[in-house]
Amino acid sequence: AAGVIQSPRHLIxxxxxxxxxxxxxxxxxxxxxxxxxGPGQDPQFLISFYEKMQSDKGSIPDRFSAQQFSDYxxxxxxxxxxxxxxxxxxxxxSPRTGGSYTGELxxxxxxxxxxx
Amino acid sequence: xxxxxxxxxxxxxxxxxxxxxKCTYSDSASNYFPWYKQELGKGPQLIIDIRSNVGEKKDxxxxxxxxKTAKHFSLHITExxxxxxxxxxxxxxxxxxxxxxxGSGTRLQVQP
Numbered sequence: 001a002a003g004v005i006q007s008p009r010h011l012i013x014x015x016x017x018x019x020x021x022x023x024x025x026x027x028x029x030x031x032x033x034x035x036x037x038g039p040g041q042d043p044q045f046l047i048s049f050y051e052k053m054q055s056d057k058g059s060i061p062d063r064f065s066a067q068q069f070s071d072y073x074x075x076x077x078x079x080x081x082x083x084x085x086x087x088x089x090x091x092x093x094s095p096r097t098g099g100s101y102t103g104e105l106x107x108x109x110x111x112x113x114x115x116x
Numbered sequence: 117x118x119x120x121x122x123x124x125x126x127x128x129x130x131x132x133x134x135x136x137x138k139c140t141y142s143d144s145a146s147n148y149f150p151w152y153k154q155e156l157g158k159g160p161q162l163i164i165d166i167r168s169n170v171g172e173k174k175d176x177x178x179x180x181x182x183x184k185t186a187k188h189f190s191l192h193i194t195e196x197x198x199x200x201x202x203x204x205x206x207x208x209x210x211x212x213x214x215x216x217x218x219g220s221g222t223r224l225q226v227q228p
Contacts, residue, residue: 004159031214033214033215033216041220041221042205042218042219042220042221043160043205043218044218045215045216045217048214048215050214055214056214056215058215090159090160094214103148103150103165103167103209103214104150104162104165105150105162105216106162107152107159107160107161107162108159109158109159110158110159
């Protein structure tokens with residue numbers, strides 16, 4: 001079965017540089033979520049999109065922005081990178097079943113960002 | 117917002133024993149409670165979930181119980197196997213939003 005695809009899987013950047021992460025949700029999933037997971041931490045919700053509109057906002061820094069495109073893929077843009085931004089970034093997607101939101105989140109394998 | 121607490125942070129059991137992980141949540145409006153298993157370097161994998169209209173759900177060796185009055189839910193794994201070793205996260209979602217709030221995780225080690 002198709003899963004959530006994230007790219008790149010690994011990314012190394014210098015401080016103050018920018019980075020873009022991409023997420024391709026499972027086909028026919030219309031909601032995309034971004035989570036940040038530091039070493040030994042639980043995933044922290046950043047932002048989500050439903051039908052290309054922002055639906056929820058969590059602890060996303062002002063230096064970060066995201067959007068969902070017409071094909072439902074999403075991109076997380078991170079600028080002025082700091083050492084503390086080093087983390088695993090997960091994308092998840094949710095389906096609608098019979099017109100109802102089911103609530104299940106399916107996660108990708110993550111993008112590991114290292115800021116030097 | 118929602119706050120989810122999870123215990124214990126680490127759990128070591130012998131192969132074949134049972135493991136229980138407990139979570140509490142703060143928002144009485146929460147209605148969806150999934151459990152995720154995360155292996156090293158991988159994304160969280162949904163293993164079981166329960167909605168607020170039921171008190172218990174079972175899937176082979178895994179079961180989840182929910183006590184809405186006390187606002188807590190638990191994961192039960194029976195006949196543990198070494199491949200059950202991973203970090204397990206509970207999560208909760210309230211009716212007002214789509215995103216999940218996660219607990220702090222439990223590192224389960226099953227000793228062969």
